[in-house]
Amino acid sequence: MNRRSFTLEHFFYILAFIIALGIRTHDLGMLPLSEHEANLALQALDVARGSQPLITSQPGYILWTGGLFFIMGSGDAVARLLPAVIGSLLILVPYVLRHQLGRKAAVILAFAFALDPGLIALSRMADGQVIALVFALLAACFLLAKKSGWGGVFAGLAFLGGPMLWQGLLGLSLAAVWSRLSVRRMQDICPDGSRREYQWSLKQALVFFAGTLFFMGTLFFRVPTGLNAAAANIVNYIRGWNQVPAVYIQQVLMAFPAYEILPLALGAWGGIRGWIVQDEIDVFFSRWFLIAVLLILIYPSRQVLDLCWALIPLWVLAARQLNRETFSLSSDWVQISVHALLVFILLGFILFNLVNMAGKEPGTYDVRLPWVGIGGAVLLIVFASIGVAWGWSLGLSRRGLVWGIGTFLVIFTLSAAWNAAGLGRRPSAELWRADSLFSGQDLLLETIGDVSEWNTGIRDNLDVSVVGLESSALRWSLRGFLSSKFVEYLPELSEPSAIITDQNEMVALAEEYSGQDLVVEQETKWEQLLSVDWINWMFLRNIQSAKRYLILWVRSDLFPGVESFHQDNEE
DSSP: OOOOOOOOHHHHHHHHHHHHHHHHHTTSSSSSHHHHHHHHHHHHHHHHHHOOOOOOSOHHHHHHHHHHHHHHOOOOHHHHHHHHHHHGGGGHHHHHHHHOOHHHHHHHHHHHHHHHHHHHHHHHHSSSSHHHHHHHHHHHHHHHHHHHOHHHHHHHHHTTTTTTHHHHHHHHHHHHHHHHHHHHHHHETTTTEEEEEEEOOOOHHHHHHHHHHHTTTTTTTTTTTHHHHHHHHHHHHHHHGOOOOOOOOOHHHHHHHHHHHHHHHHHHHHHHEEETTOOOHHHHHHHHHHHHHHHHHHHHTOOGGGGGGHHHHHHHHHHHHHHHTOOOTTTTHHHHHHHHHHHHHHHHHHHHHHHHHHOOOOSSTTHHHHHHHHHHHHHHHHHHHHHHHHHOOOOHHHHHHHHHHHHHHHHHHHHHHHHHOOOOOOGGTTTSSSOBOOTTHHHHHHHHHHHHHHHSSTOOOOOEEEEEEHHHHHHHHTTTTTEEEEEOOOOOTTTOOOEEEEEEOOOOOOEEEEEEEEEEEEOOOOOOOOOOHHHHHHHHHOEEEEEEEEEEEEEEGSTHHHHHHOOOOOO
């Protein structure tokens, strides 16, 4: 009887999962929910309270997060917890495919998935897209591994993820058709060069798919409307082909140099090599990547986050290529290390000059001097590589160059991942954000809470009227104030303790209220960026943003000391 033992390979996968979960859950509630996130979270909150909300889309996120709200209470961190955990499960994909991709390449891929900026950004959103991505990939992996039951289960879970499931499936299906037309039938290329056809039970997969869909899509039959939302996802995706583009193409393309330069460089290298040597695995994933990017660019309702579907095949190509460049100790390790260190330092010098130029106003300095320094550093890298090749060997020079550039790009990617997670100094200026940042929540709630505590002794016992505004983010922020209400206009003789209006609205009872304007939204103006502005944004995150203001009116008699002040004046 063979017993599976715990190996170093298993340890690496566990470590990758811990890293993925750690960065996805770190300070998860730091940023307030955006308008899109709050809209979904409010529907989940209705589920937690036992009502039957009209679920618009993404039933998986809404129903399952509603269950979390019921158990753990509502909060920004709890609203994002489910996507963070499911996003960490992406580590299972390379584990299941380790025999097809190669064991070392699969381990590299697991760490790549754990630290990729785009995948981290997707996992830290209160949204169902990561549900569709992760479970669709797991379904495909288990079906390829001839595990029909598990394939059906994950397919059912993916079906509840949202409309963008169909964007990913369309790209994967087109790549599979392209490959099938090239090789006549889908085959598995094993590491030893043998082939085997994929065979799995369609009936078993459909049974598990239907069972999962009915149980998880209705939250164990508590919310039957979840099935309607799941069926409407494909309709919503098709409607997206007939809408005005909301995200410019340059925003999507800029995500590669700003966040994904490491997988792009290695993936392009591995893809070109795959076409040259006719490696069917590399050719398939390169086709998938090209089709996925093309679909994103031509889809009118695209979001930058949709690039995560293209990052999966790109990282597979990159991991397999990086596996071919594995570092091994040899008698020449000193020369390789010195060459790599020199390349790394010179690349840092180039980056320093670029950041320095981006931080200065055009016309205030001589631009020629930094470019001379950059050109000199590039020439030093070239001459150093030629010298090492001349003095030792071409292979030694190549390895030193690759590891020097690779180390630099790894650090660059880690920095980009930190920013993509919303942990940088300008979270509103990240490309991965689906909409504007609701930045005034803390000050708004602190002010209302202070007034409530002064007058009632409880921080959430103030009656608040929101007049002429419809905002899911604002509704979510005020969910703890049970006396809050949203109205089109303020009724006569009505004197709520606090009123929230748009910056252009004035309250008729202004003499009895004190107002304070608050910045509540910061919307980045991506469409106004020129080529020079993109460089400034890429290195310093400097970008123009439009601020939206609200006015918080509080009845003047609620402030401490006001009543005694009036009594003194009367005397």
